[in-house]
Amino acid sequence: MKDPHAYYINGIGIVSPQKTFDHADFLTEITAYEENVLRCITPDFKNYINPIQLRRLNRMLRIGLTAATICLRDSNVQTPDGIITGTGYGFLDETAKFLRELLEQQEKQLTPTYFMQSTYNALAGLIALSVKCMGYNNTYVSKGLAFENALDDAMLQLCENENANYLVGAFDEAAEVQYFASIRASHFKTEYINSLELFNTTTKGSVQGEGAAFFMLSRQASETTWCKLMATSFIYNPSGKDEVTESLHAFLRANNITVADIDVWIDGASGDAEHDRIMNDLSTTIFSNTFHVRFKHLCGESCTASSFALWLGAAILKNQDVPLAVKVNLHDNPAQLKTVIIVNQYMNKNFSFYLLQK
Incomplete structure (x- = not known):
């Protein structure tokens, strides 16, 4: 029976630092990283992209188009009614190449490809051309809330057209130029660690x-x-843990559920001792008795890491299983997995909530 309050996730495609592109393998084979940079494990691109087209695309466009193609095949939808993406920094590697060539060539005889493939909307446009989607096409570039804004837009579009299918996605790359800039701002650790020890x-x-x-x-x-996506909400730059706690309680009340109704809590802690304080407080207060899951040791931190969490929550509900790799405590899985809540934070400024149900 259709739930009038729900949005259905009818297909997923994800390429990440774990082997997530294969839906038959749900985090049974985990990859650890030692140098504080987690790069995508990619499938054979030729299985998803025309080889002639493939040779003209940069690495991140290949990854994004492959993820979108997997999603389209998984959902049995050939052409969506609209495409909406979110990204924090876009294609920084291509931007750096373009600016470097701009300086080296003294603004003469520049390669147009670097510029065309560095724009934020390059991926959404590429997907639209590939599947001949002439409908709504938009890209959000709002740092830690980019994916949340993309989802919010899609949900608003679906309120006006309930028979539509919207392809909603997120992408960010581990660009070297961003890494060194972020190191200076203490966003990434200066000492090397094993990612699984994050x-x-x-x-x-x-x-x-x-x-x-x-x-x-x-x-x-x-x-x-x-699964069903029941609701989302987000906060920008809260004054402290009290505002986050109050907003979370209001989110639960608005959706007529209590903490006791939640089977799994997916925690967006990032391993940053300073930025994780509010998340750690939630784990000992609101969610002290809720089955606890974390994910950023598998995918790393990025502006759109919450998209990995959404895949994880949906996969937990679909497979009715919580993989060992994401468990905070080695407890047995809950008897029934019906409701999952995701609480993500990015740099302790952007907090987002997602409610999923079976």
Whole structure:
């Protein structure tokens, strides 16, 4: 039966630092990283992209188009009604190449490809051309809330057209230029660690991640439905833990559920001793008795890491299983997995909540 308040995730495609592109393998094979940069594990691109087209695309466009293609195939939708993406920094590697050539060539005889593939909307446009989607196309570049804004836009669009299918995605790359700039701002750790030991550290900074994730969002359930997205909410630059706590309680009340109704809590802690204070407080107060899951040791920190969390929550509900790699405590899985809440934070300024149900 259709839930009039729900948005259905009818397909997912994700390429990340773990082997997530294969839906048959749910985090059974975990990859650890030693140099504080988590780069995507990619499939054979030729299985998803025309080889002639493939040779003209940069690495991140290949990853993004592959994730979108996996999502389209998973949802059995050939052409979506609209494409909406979110990104924190876009294609920084291509931007750096363009600016470097601009200086070296003294603004003469520049390669247009670097510029065209460095724009924020390059991926959304590429997908639209590839699947002949002439509908709504938009890209949000709002740092730590970029993916949340993309989802919010898609949900508003679906309120006006309940029979539509929107391809909603997020992407960010582990660009070298961003890494060194972020090191100076203490966003990433200066000492090398094993990524799987991220939450055992007590220093400032996290580890750099990247990836692309796409979701087919609709108001109609289908045979490919993963789960229901009941609601989202976000806060920018809260005054402290009290504002986050009050906003979280208001979010639960608005959706007529209590903490006791939640089977799994996905925690967006990043391994940063300073930025994780509010998340750690939530784990000992509101969610002290809720099954606890973390994910950023697998995908790293990025502006759109919450898209990895959304995939994880949907996969937990679809597979009715919580992989060992994401468990905070080695407890048995809950008897029933019906409701998942995601609480993510980015740099302790952007907080977002997602409510998922089976």
